[in-house]
Amino acid sequence: MYFNKKSLLTILSFSAYCAAIGSASADEVVTLLTTSPNNSDDLNLSASYREKVLHFRDEFVAWKKKHSISYSAVETEIKKMMTWIDNHEFIEKHNSQEPAASYTLGHNHFSDMTNDEFQKYHSLGKYSLGKEVMEKRIAEYKAMKKLREDEDEHPAQAEFRYLRDLSEVTFFDDLFSDDDAAATDDQATTDDDASSTDDWTDDNDNDGLPDEIDWVTGGAVTPVKNQGRCGSCWAFSSTGAIEGAHFKATGELVSLSEQNLMDCDPIDHACEGGLMEDAFKFEESQNGLCTEDEYPYMATDDSECRTDCDKVPHTQVKDYIDITEGDKHGLIASVVMQPTSVAMDAGSLSFQFYSSGVFSDQSCGADGSIDHGVLAVGYGVDDESGHRYFKIKNSWGDSWGEGGYFRLSRHSPNEYGTCAVLAYMTAPIVV
Template identity: 45%
Template sequence: MAIPKTLLFAVLVCLCLCSAVLAARELSDDAAMVARHERWMAQYGRVYKDDAEKARRFGVFKANVAFIESFNAGNHKFWLGVNQFADLTNDEFRATKTNKGFIPSTTRVPTGFRYENVNIDTLPATVDWRTKGAVTPIKDQGQCGCCWAFSAVAAMEGIVKLSTGKLISLSEQELVDCDVHGEDQGCEGGLMDEAFKFIIKNGGLTTESNYPYAAADNKCKSVSNSFASIKGYEDVPANNEGALMKAVANQPVSVAVDGGDMTFQFYKGGVMTGSCGTDLDHGIVAIGYGKASDGTKYWLLKNSWGTTWGENGFLRMEKDISDKRGMCGLAMEPSYPTA
């Protein structure tokens, strides 16, 4: 049976209208995304060298926003957000000095573990060293691969507060500039244990205000006096979240993680769960633990990527998982200074 011309014409008109509506919606969506990218650029002070670079970065930004929105539409215990890394592909993010600052230890000399005989059943159910005044405000390492220094300093700030009653922001830049005669190499990476060794040998660290952070490798400045010191450091037994819990219940602890996954790149809040790498590349500090309202146990951690990342700069990761290495490898190489 032949289709009446009027019906055929009506179908064609309908198809054309639908196509036009979809095209208009796509243009509108693109315009909205362009405007969103412009606002993001203004927020983070991002400037591109030319229009071609801007167009390329816009494409990356758009793809990352789509990933974030798709992830957040799923059933997860945590969520992602558009942050300062939104115009970087995950490969680019993994290669940045922001993320590549921790150099995994090839040989760890055995140390004592003062919390070995602590009865885990007697530990508090929740710990948050921020509430005890042992955690300084979130800092931002910028484009310098010295997370190792921020992690070591945060752990040291904690033990100094617990031993002296004084919380003072100490100098990461002194480590970046002066701890360069061993494995630690400023913005090119380092290890928290090596930082602790330097601090002991150096007789301590000066304050942040006396030797401010520059996010770059500079010549070591002579400091007349150190504000705070430590006596030693100890490694937490590897791949043992129970041992890590004993340590964190008593003081902030430096930990290394694999911070390269997209979920880590764009983490915004909640308890990070699920699959995660264990190629340690980023140093942070464990400042507590607890249990979410849904019963998920978590570690509370302080990062050094500013307050626009994570929960105002902090992070919660699932605790006591089946993998002994811990979420993103956090139980593989923890350590802490002693006073």
């Protein structure tokens, strides 16, 4: 956005803005704006800009204070506020649409980032590991995946039985009521009839399994973490899955070290990206992981692999389960057993500002592209909308989404599900 000297009078009210934000003098703002290249529409643009700044300045200042954000230069402050305003208008437009969407958007600590800046910050989209590398690695993963033993059995039940046998866990007796475990076809039909007019619900996709699972309330999930400016999502997804498997094996919840995995795993690429299956492959040759407290997260590629920490018993991976791509029933069965690593497309502007509800943007991951590793920790049905969802733990801190979690629609016309969450799914087995 450019201004010329004709716009000077319209800029003078920036003194109030500068006083409010305390980041620069009015003279600095005027100098910056009046020395920008000429543009024939400058007068209108400057008036619009002034109006928006005056209108939103209190909200912007409150947002900066909430997230402890400050800027070192007035040029940065102005640029970031304009980005914040653009994002605010995007959020408001989405939330005011009729009929209302199944999810809401809201401000978070990414509100002063353009979508391109956001993708770069988290190594998403074009900044991810790389489509060719990812496709090659996933092709290798598909070639090695285990096949179902009984193709004639219902896919959900076959995958579920297979996963349960491998992990040697009898989960229903310990954690879920008989009523949950014995969800009947009649109950499923009733649920479907009640929401038959909702475009975002489909046939019961957890037939014979519990109607809902939540490993957060079940005690198998550590508090939400924050990967920061580092493409280490794969490590957070991997350690989260191992934490869950360790809980199932021992009944104890221990926060494990992502940095331990990042520093010592030669297959993956620390802050430059990786795959959860590769992490599990590597951990098969190790004696387990250290705790987060003993080997804290540094969000860096530069630290050396440490060998002086104590490995947590029952965190060594002995095998891992590959769930068939596109198999929603298989993911549900796996999540019934334990938190499960999944990948997805997380680079959209709407996902950047997800705040609550069931995320159902079907443009997200429509081509099957994935760039972010997360942890599926449950599933259920939204009480108000009837939308079926997966509950997923992210690694962007607890000020994003629903306390760091999000709910993703289980219904999608796309082959790989909403945001391509069914394109890549795997779960570790520990000893």
